[in-house]
Amino acid sequence: MIAEILTIGDELLCGSRIDTNAAYIARRLDLLGLDVRYKSTAGDNLDLLEEAINLALRRVDIIIATGGLGPTDDDITKKVICKVFKRNLIFHEDVLAEIEKRFAARGVKMPSINQNQALLPQGAGFLPNRIGSALGIVIDEQGKFFCALPGVPNEVEIMVDEELAPLLAQRPGNRVIIRRVLRTTGIIESALAEIIRILPKIPDGVSLAYLPSYRGVDLALKGTGTVAKEVQAAVDTAAGNLRQAVAKYIYTEDDRELEEIVGELLVQQGKTLATAESCTGGLLGGRLTRTSGSSRYYRGGVVAYADEVKRERLGVPETIIAQNGAVSAETAEAMASGVREAIGADLGVAITGLAGPTGGTDDKPVGTTFIALATPAGLTSEKYILGRHREANRERAVTIALDMVRKALLGLS
Amino acid sequence: MIAEILTIGDELLCGSRIDTNAAYIARRLDLLGLDVRYKSTAGDNLDLLEEAINLALRRVDIIIATGGLGPTDDDITKKVICKVFKRNLIFHEDVLAEIEKRFAARGVKMPSINQNQALLPQGAGFLPNRIGSALGIVIDEQGKFFCALPGVPNEVEIMVDEELAPLLAQRPGNRVIIRRVLRTTGIIESALAEIIRILPKIPDGVSLAYLPSYRGVDLALKGTGTVAKEVQAAVDTAAGNLRQAVAKYIYTEDDRELEEIVGELLVQQGKTLATAESCTGGLLGGRLTRTSGSSRYYRGGVVAYADEVKRERLGVPETIIAQNGAVSAETAEAMASGVREAIGADLGVAITGLAGPTGGTDDKPVGTTFIALATPAGLTSEKYILGRHREANRERAVTIALDMVRKALLGLS
Numbered sequence: 087m088i089a090e091i092l093t094i095g096d097e098l099l100c101g102s103r104i105d106t107n108a109a110y111i112a113r114r115l116d117l118l119g120l121d122v123r124y125k126s127t128a129g130d131n132l133d134l135l136e137e138a139i140n141l142a143l144r145r146v147d148i149i150i151a152t153g154g155l156g157p158t159d160d161d162i163t164k165k166v167i168c169k170v171f172k173r174n175l176i177f178h179e180d181v182l183a184e185i186e187k188r189f190a191a192r193g194v195k196m197p198s199i200n201q202n203q204a205l206l207p208q209g210a211g212f213l214p215n216r217i218g219s220a221l222g223i224v225i226d227e228q229g230k231f232f233c234a235l236p237g238v239p240n241e242v243e244i245m246v247d248e249e250l251a252p253l254l255a256q257r258p259g260n261r262v263i264i265r266r267v268l269r270t271t272g273i274i275e276s277a278l279a280e281i282i283r284i285l286p287k288i289p290d291g292v293s294l295a296y297l298p299s300y301r302g303v304d305l306a307l308k309g310t311g312t313v314a315k316e317v318q319a320a321v322d323t324a325a326g327n328l329r330q331a332v333a334k335y336i337y338t339e340d341d342r343e344l345e346e347i348v349g350e351l352l353v354q355q356g357k358t359l360a361t362a363e364s365c366t367g368g369l370l371g372g373r374l375t376r377t378s379g380s381s382r383y384y385r386g387g388v389v390a391y392a393d394e395v396k397r398e399r400l401g402v403p404e405t406i407i408a409q410n411g412a413v414s415a416e417t418a419e420a421m422a423s424g425v426r427e428a429i430g431a432d433l434g435v436a437i438t439g440l441a442g443p444t445g446g447t448d449d450k451p452v453g454t455t456f457i458a459l460a461t462p463a464g465l466t467s468e469k470y471i472l473g474r475h476r477e478a479n480r481e482r483a484v485t486i487a488l489d490m491v492r493k494a495l496l497g498l499s
Numbered sequence: 500m501i502a503e504i505l506t507i508g509d510e511l512l513c514g515s516r517i518d519t520n521a522a523y524i525a526r527r528l529d530l531l532g533l534d535v536r537y538k539s540t541a542g543d544n545l546d547l548l549e550e551a552i553n554l555a556l557r558r559v560d561i562i563i564a565t566g567g568l569g570p571t572d573d574d575i576t577k578k579v580i581c582k583v584f585k586r587n588l589i590f591h592e593d594v595l596a597e598i599e600k601r602f603a604a605r606g607v608k609m610p611s612i613n614q615n616q617a618l619l620p621q622g623a624g625f626l627p628n629r630i631g632s633a634l635g636i637v638i639d640e641q642g643k644f645f646c647a648l649p650g651v652p653n654e655v656e657i658m659v660d661e662e663l664a665p666l667l668a669q670r671p672g673n674r675v676i677i678r679r680v681l682r683t684t685g686i687i688e689s690a691l692a693e694i695i696r697i698l699p700k701i702p703d704g705v706s707l708a709y710l711p712s713y714r715g716v717d718l719a720l721k722g723t724g725t726v727a728k729e730v731q732a733a734v735d736t737a738a739g740n741l742r743q744a745v746a747k748y749i750y751t752e753d754d755r756e757l758e759e760i761v762g763e764l765l766v767q768q769g770k771t772l773a774t775a776e777s778c779t780g781g782l783l784g785g786r787l788t789r790t791s792g793s794s795r796y797y798r799g800g801v802v803a804y805a806d807e808v809k810r811e812r813l814g815v816p817e818t819i820i821a822q823n824g825a826v827s828a829e830t831a832e833a834m835a836s837g838v839r840e841a842i843g844a845d846l847g848v849a850i851t852g853l854a855g856p857t858g859g860t861d862d863k864p865v866g867t868t869f870i871a872l873a874t875p876a877g878l879t880s881e882k883y884i885l886g887r888h889r890e891a892n893r894e895r896a897v898t899i900a901l902d903m904v905r906k907a908l909l910g911l912s
Contacts, residue, residue: 097710099535101525102680102719105518108540112514122512123547127521127538130708134536158692160708197693217886219689238711240888267515276632279571280610295543295573297510298651306515361781361802367788368774368781371802375780378856378889386808388801389774389784395799395842399812429808443791473630475653476791 087257089115090124090146092138094153094163095237099129107152107242111235114246118254119263120148130154135166143170143230150250153237155220157199163234164207164223171225171232173207181206185219213249215241222249231257264309264317266325270335271302271344271489278303278332285327289320294328300481301344302337337492344488345373345380351495352383352433359491360429361387362400362421362436364412365455370437370484385431390421400424413438413450415467418458422467426460433494434460435487439472441479455483459490466494500670502528503537503559505551507566507576508650512542520565520655524648527659531667532676533561543567548579556583556643563663566650568633570612576647577620577636584638584645586620594619598632626662628654635662644670677722677730679738683748684715684757684902691716691745698740702733707741713894714757715750750905757901758786758793764908765796765846772904773842774800775813775834775849777825778868783850783897798844803834813837826851826863828880831871835880839873846907847873848900852885854892866892870900872907879907 091111097103105127112122124146128138135154142149154163168175182204189196203219206212213222213235220236222245233250235242270278275298282305288294291311297304305328309321329336338347352359361370367389374384390396393412397404402420410416418438426434439455446452452474458467470486472479504524510516518540525535537559541551548567555562567576581588595617602609616632619625626635626646633649635658646663648655683691688711695718701707704724710717718741722734742749751760765772774783780802787797803809806825810817815833823829831851839847852868859865865887871880883899885892 096708100529101522104522109514109517116513125512125540157689158709197689199692200689240891276570276610276613279612295509296571368784371781372785381804384804386802386804389799391794391797391799478653
């Protein structure tokens with residue numbers, strides 16, 4: 087079955103909002119074996135949204151729309167659904183009661199404008215929304231499945247997982263799609279490709295995509311076919327070849343993040359971690375604590391943005407900073423051992439760098455970053471010259487620090 | 500002039516990558532007065548990409564494509580350009596020399612696969628890429644402007660700003676578009692709408708969109724017309740009406756983030772800030788240090804994820820945690836005053852909460868969050884019941900903490 091994702095809202099077309107919903111929905115549809123062939127965006131304009139829905143109805147079987155179901159005047163999705171599918175809006179007293187109850191539970195009086203949200207297209211199915219006031223709308227007829235979801239990412243995620251995915255999983259005719267992602271870090275895309283292109287050919291029905299980001303390069307295998315066992319075997323063969331060739335860069339083959347892998351290793355080894363951050367300002371701690379349950383291995387850290395904080399809270403000797411600068415291997419190492427001691431953890435990891443965009447010198451250009459690790463066995467540090475883009479540098483530094491911890495825990499050099 | 504943004508890559512259709520490039524490009528085109536009417540995505544498939552480019556050529560004047568220009572086999576954009584525009588690929592020795600130089604500067608041997616990137620469509624214009632190896636490609640003929648950019652976000656941003664935008668700005672026939680965004684925080688969308696709908700009608704030619712996120716609700720005004728002065732006057736009138744009605748929630752009318760506004764106030768008042776974070780794990784420090792130059796007012800902080808760190812590094816008395824719990828007003832306040840002292844800053848702000856998704860009780864459900872502020876004048880704290888979504892809760896907590904600092908600096912309640 088061929089699917090299209092249609093995201094709705096001027097804020098997406100004018101670029102004031104990044105479209106995270108499309109990726110979330112796409113991933114779930116893909117895992118159901120649907121072929122997401124089109125992704126499009128329409129603004130808050132009656133004619134153009136109508137054009138977009140009609141185009142989608144011509145070219146796909148399944149359309150998942152998101153956005154424009156809110157209570158305000160710029161929310162037009164219901165109007166257009168009524169026009170395209172020739173429906174009227176009907177007032178639902180029970181829906182209104184539900185919305186009122188929700189506001190009451192939060193101790194907030196319902197703004198009367200929210201009454202709009204109890205008006206819904208005649209004869210449609212509805213998907214409950216347990217955290218927001220806009221219901222999902224489903225029209226399933228003449229071989230076309232159309233679903234409109236609200237646009238708030240949190241609501242979309244829950245409604246897709248709990249309502250839409252189970253509904254779509256019941257439909258017959260989905261292909262077998264098997265994906266496997268080998269997530270690598272510490273090597274650039276073209277260097278990976280150089281290694282991989284001398285490997286045996288990838289089996290028919292399997293494709294390989296390189297997905298680079300500041301966190302590493304994902305090697306994404308996708309097998310497509312009709313017999314699950316055959317597709318699985320082909321994907322396994324391809325994954326096995328890749329694994330042999332680039333094993334040392336792969337941190338996981340599950341759909342997990344580097345910080346989860348690090349957390350799992352720490353739990354397995356019964357070790358704890360502390361962080362000392364300068365240029366990343368807390369992002370490494372923020373990344374580690376994305377994982378629920380991270381308190382089992384992450385104790386905390388010090389954000390040592392000012393040099394006095396490095397000295398006073400991490401015990402970095404004044405002479406080290408004076409002689410080598412705050413951005414130096416020596417300072418990074420002193421931060422790592424200092425935080426390990428101050429916080430009382432088995433491992434201490436530290437980042438100090440010039441994130442940019444200004445502040446570089448000939449000697450230490452923007453992007454110069456030192457990452458250090460203190461363990462019971464001793465101290466190590468590495469120097470990296472990252473780029474000129476502040477946020478990219480910060481994200482890359484966090485990733486490198488996590489990978490340094492991972493490698494140390496695995497006994498890799 | 501009507502424009503379409505076409506993003507290319509299987510990773511976008513299967514949802515393994517969020518499409519940040521589309522938003523970046525859209526925003527820049529919009530500011531140039533172009534009417535971005537369509538946004539679409541095609542996978543790494545020759546036929547479907549050809550279909551997408553041909554559809555765009557039929558319906559718009561300006562097409563900006565991004566992605567698929569890398570050196571690996573899944574990068575097909577150049578092949579499709581050659582087919583649609585009937586071109587051959589030509590080898591450019593000077594381009595290869597440039598790419599080799601770039602690798603040499605980083606002390607890395609160029610993988611030979613990167614030679615592909617010196618093959619470019621005949622008779623096209625090229626946009627330099629000063630941080631990556633793929634050039635941009637421009638074909639401007641028969642009233643249609645087509646540009647293909649690489650897909651790496653960092654490269655896209657620089658090439659759009661430095662190369663594409665100046666090129667497009669020279670073209671005649673752009674409408675006048677004037678945008679004004681009033682950024683609010685601390686009030687929900689429908690409550691804002693209730694206040695705003697009793698205001699005088701928005702002038703003709705001006706539209707208002709509500710853009711909610713975990714950081715607040717942006718009120719986005721867009722004025723469109725042909726005479727700049729008239730459009731400006733209409734937008735000014737609309738903004739003035741909004742400003743009067745909801746002034747206390749507006750933190751900026753520039754395209755700036757809350758943390759920048761807080762930073763500016765701190766600089767103006769010659770004050771410094773320190774952070775103490777539990778559930779947010781460093782994200783507040785990470786947000787404050789997004790702004791280059793934040794070392795003028797942000798000194799650092801303590802990530803006190805484990806309770807012992809709260810006690811030992813922030814001096815939170817053991818009895819306070821024992822009697823009230825780590826997630827309590829008392830603990831938050833002790834963290835705020837503790838970090839203010841430990842780090843030596845004028846203001847200390849602290850976050851402690853149950854980010855979830857598990858760990859709640861009847862008394863303190865998931866989402867319960869306390870945010871405290873210590874100033875020379877004393878201590879305050881606030882309790883919030885956020886949602887059930889871990890990352891949303893963490894982002895909202897960071898935003899509330901920043902807004903608490905902002906209000907304190909402005910002397911607002």
